[in-house]
Amino acid sequence: MIQFQDVTKTYSRSHTHALQKVSFMINQGEFVYVTGHSGAGKSTLLSLILRRIQPSEGIVYILGQDLSKLKENKLPLLRRKLGMVFQDHRLLSHLCAIDNVIFVLRATGEKGDLEGRALRALRQVGLAHKRKAFPVELSLGEQQRVAIARALVTNPPVLLCDEPTGNLDPDTSWEVLELLNDVNLKGTTVLVATHSRELVDQLRKRTLVLRNGRVVRDDEKGGYSL
Amino acid sequence: MYALQQAMRAVRANWVASVSTIATMILSLTVLAGFSLLTLNLNAWLSRLQSELELSAYLSDSADEAVLLGTIKAWPEVSSVDYIPKERAITDLGMDFPSISLATDLVGNPLPNRLDLKVVDPRLVNTVSSKLKNLSGINEVQDGSDTAQTFVAINESVQVIGSILIIVLLTSSLFAIVNSIRAAITARAREIEVMRLVGATREFIRAPFLIEGFLLGLISACVALVLIIPGYQFVLFRLSDRLQFLPLVRDLWLLIRVTGLLFALALLVGIVGSAISISQHLREEI
Numbered sequence: 248m249i250q251f252q253d254v255t256k257t258y259s260r261s262h263t264h265a266l267q268k269v270s271f272m273i274n275q276g277e278f279v280y281v282t283g284h285s286g287a288g289k290s291t292l293l294s295l296i297l298r299r300i301q302p303s304e305g306i307v308y309i310l311g312q313d314l315s316k317l318k319e320n321k322l323p324l325l326r327r328k329l330g331m332v333f334q335d336h337r338l339l340s341h342l343c344a345i346d347n348v349i350f351v352l353r354a355t356g357e358k359g360d361l362e363g364r365a366l367r368a369l370r371q372v373g374l375a376h377k378r379k380a381f382p383v384e385l386s387l388g389e390q391q392r393v394a395i396a397r398a399l400v401t402n403p404p405v406l407l408c409d410e411p412t413g414n415l416d417p418d419t420s421w422e423v424l425e426l427l428n429d430v431n432l433k434g435t436t437v438l439v440a441t442h443s444r445e446l447v448d449q450l451r452k453r454t455l456v457l458r459n460g461r462v463v464r465d466d467e468k469g470g471y472s473l
Numbered sequence: 474m475y476a477l478q479q480a481m482r483a484v485r486a487n488w489v490a491s492v493s494t495i496a497t498m499i500l501s502l503t504v505l506a507g508f509s510l511l512t513l514n515l516n517a518w519l520s521r522l523q524s525e526l527e528l529s530a531y532l533s534d535s536a537d538e539a540v541l542l543g544t545i546k547a548w549p550e551v552s553s554v555d556y557i558p559k560e561r562a563i564t565d566l567g568m569d570f571p572s573i574s575l576a577t578d579l580v581g582n583p584l585p586n587r588l589d590l591k592v593v594d595p596r597l598v599n600t601v602s603s604k605l606k607n608l609s610g611i612n613e614v615q616d617g618s619d620t621a622q623t624f625v626a627i628n629e630s631v632q633v634i635g636s637i638l639i640i641v642l643l644t645s646s647l648f649a650i651v652n653s654i655r656a657a658i659t660a661r662a663r664e665i666e667v668m669r670l671v672g673a674t675r676e677f678i679r680a681p682f683l684i685e686g687f688l689l690g691l692i693s694a695c696v697a698l699v700l701i702i703p704g705y706q707f708v709l710f711r712l713s714d715r716l717q718f719l720p721l722v723r724d725l726w727l728l729i730r731v732t733g734l735l736f737a738l739a740l741l742v743g744i745v746g747s748a749i750s751i752s753q754h755l756r757e758e759i
Contacts, residue, residue, distance in 0.1 A: 297670065320675075327672035339664055353475055354673035401671070 248405065248436055249273040249296060254305035256291050256460075265291040267460045268305070273438065275404070278431040280447050281440045283457035289440040292457070293409050296438075297329060298322060310404065327355050330398030330435075334410035336390045338382040344393045345369060345378035348400050355401060368400040369393070372426055388419035395426060399435075406430060408439045412446055424450050479681035480688055483657040491689060494646075494653040498693035498742065499700070501642035502735050506701045508635030509731045510722070515628040517720045522595050522624055528602060528616040530588040536610025541588060544608065550597040551590050559584045585612065596625050643742060650689060650746025654682050658754050665754070675755060682751045683744055690743025694736045701735075 249272070256266040266288045273279050281289050294300045295307050298314045307314045310328060317325060338347050348365035357364070369375045372392040382390055391411060398406055408427065412420035420443070428450055431437040441447065447454060456464035484491045532538060538556050545554045557565075562584045567573045588611075592601050602616045658665065668678050705728075709721055722728075 323672040323674050325672070326670060329672075331670050337663060337667055339667065350667070351671045354668045354671055354677055356674065356677065397671075 248275045248277075248310060249438065250306075250308040251292075251295075252306045252308070254295065254302045254307060256288075256295065256300065257303045264460050266295075266302075266457075269457075269460070269462050270305075271455055271462060271465060273436060275436055276431070276434055278428065278437045278452040279439070280452055280454045281438065281457060282442060282447055282454055284442060287457040288460045289442075289457060290409060291460075293407055293438075293440055296407060297326060297331065323355075327401055328403050328405060330401070330403040330406040332391070332394050332398050332406065332408040332411045334413035336382075336394040338390055338393055338397075340382050343379050343381050344374060344385065344396075347382070347393055348397045351397050351400055357401070365396075365400055368396040371399060371430075372396045386419070387414050388416075388422060391415065391419075391423055392426065395423070395430070399430060403435070405436045405438065408437065408441075410441055410443075411439060412441065412443060417445060420446060421449060476677075476680035476684050480684035483661070483681065483685050484688055486660060487653065487656045490653040490656045494649040494689050495693045495696065497649040498646045498690065498739060499697045501639070501646045502693060502697035502739055503700055504642055505639050505738065506697065506705075506731060506735055508631070508639060509734065510705055512628070512632055512635065513722045513727055513731070514720075515631060517722050519595060519624065519628060521720050522620075526592065526595050526598065526617050526620075528590045528592070528598065528605065528614060530590065530605045530608075530611045531613040531615075532586045532588065533610050533612050534585070536586070538586060538588070541608060541610055545588065545590065545605075548601065548604065550592050550594070550601050550604075552593045553591045555589045557587045557589055559586050562587060596622075598622075643738065646693075646742050647746045647749075650686055650743055651750045653689065654686055654747040654750035655754070657682060657685060658750060669755075678755065679748070679751050682747045686743035686745075686747025687740055688743070690739040690741070691736075693743075694739035697735060697739070698732060702732075 251269050251271050254266055254269045255264070257264050269288075269292070281292060283289055291300070295302055295314075296309060298307075298309075298317065301315065309325060312325065314325075338344075339350060342350060345362065345365050348368050349361050352361045352364060366375060366378060369378050372395050374389060374392050374396065377385060377389065380389075382393070385393065391414075395406075395411075406427070411427070412423050415423060424446060427437050427439065439446075451468060454464070454466050455462055456466075530541075532541070542554060542556055545551055559582050563573070563577060563582045566584070567577070590601065590605075592598055598616050599622070602614050605611055605614045665678055709723065713721055
């Protein structure tokens with residue numbers, strides 16, 4: 248489902264080797280942590296999956312597609328299959344919770360009962376009762392839940408999370424983690440980039456550890472170890 | 474509908490940039506319309522001049538007017554040629570100056586036979602004049618070439634200056650639109666980022682900005698016309714009595730064409746400006 252083959256990414260301006268000869272494979276339905284210190288290459292790895300950047304060497308396959316051969320006009324179709332959750336949630340402040348979710352459906356050209364689908368996604372994250380609340384009226388945990396609902400509303404086979412609990416307290420982090428686990432149990436492949444020891448130790452899943460741009464550990468049993 | 478709503482929201486939200494852009498475009502469009510109308514009027518004057526401008530070729534006593542008439546009628550630059558015998562010439566002169574008839578009684582008719590010519594274009598007066606002077610049997614040629622050349626020079630100068638000014642102003646309008654849309658893009662950077670990451674098509678992302686450019690162009694064209702139409706009517710009202718010899722353009726069809734040109738240019742500048750801006754932004758992000 249997600250495969251990196253000897254992927255190297257060098258930022259030419261700063262001559263930084265963000266990733267070096269990274270290879271791994273993530274199968275459908277897996278829950279995988281990508282951990283490492285700041286600057287280890289976690290964000291670069293997610294950016295490569297989203298094809299926001301291209302590798303300097305190697306090949307990235309997503310859902311069987313070699314991203315280097317993906318034409319520019321096909322990029323939106325790929326991204327519709329990759330739900331994305333950010334540390335800072337990136338909700339649109341002028342839209343209420345349900346409109347933030349509907350926004351994605353509109354942007355991807357979905358037709359039909361958009362409000363019904365958005366409401367179901369909010370119900371999935373336990374926030375149907377706050378559908379009319381604006382981001383500023385929600386707690387950080389609730390904002391992140393809306394962001395997860397937004398990422399899930401198009402039923403993507405893959406959910407990518409970049410430090411999803413980075414701004415949250417431990418209890419709220421656990422709630423978000425449980426939610427991600429529920430999503431995974433329903434068949435969605437979940438990839439969580441995090442440097443949070445608590446998160447990785449709390450819910451043990453396969454863990455890829457990055458250090459200085461290299462995969463130094465790929466452990467099926469999980470647990471935080473750098 | 475969504476794109477239109479977003480575009481109108483952006484115009485309101487960035488109202489300072491929008492007003493600045495609209496003001497620049499109104500200035501450009503007003504100058505453009507002003508020069509277009511001035512050129513139209515100058516062309517109308519040229520046409521009038523063309524219809525009235527005559528050359529007179531004075532013949533020698535031995536000239537064969539039939540041969541000369543046949544030769545000159547074959548010239549493509551000449552629209553008409555009339556033979557005026559000296560008897561008719563003195564009669565015509567006597568109608569304007571009755572005392573001439575007394576002098577004629579004393580010294581006879583001093584006027585020569587002549588040919589009166591009209592040319593198809595005032596710019597050709599000099600050419601025709603030279604050709605006439607080379608014909609045998611013609612003693613002297615009188616033409617209004619100085620007047621015609623001055624008028625042609627004024628018209629061409631106005632067109633050149635107007636073109637330069639219009640290009641400069643339209644370019645500044647284009648960049649005003651680019652900057653205005655760039656401000657809107659910056660204000661909606663997060664929204665665009667989300668759209669790109671969830672897989673929105675380029676067309677979906679671009680549409681609100683293209684519509685915003687279109688709206689700015691449309692508003693500018695409407696305001697410019699509100700200024701130009703009464704302004705031109707005022708000029709017509711003030712000048713038509715004082716300058717009765719000038720054929721001021723009142724042709725509705727011509728004025729509609731100027732109006733259409735203004736609208737088309739305003740909308741084109743609006744759409745092209747916003748397309749440049751959003752394309753730059755989307756390209757930088759990849």
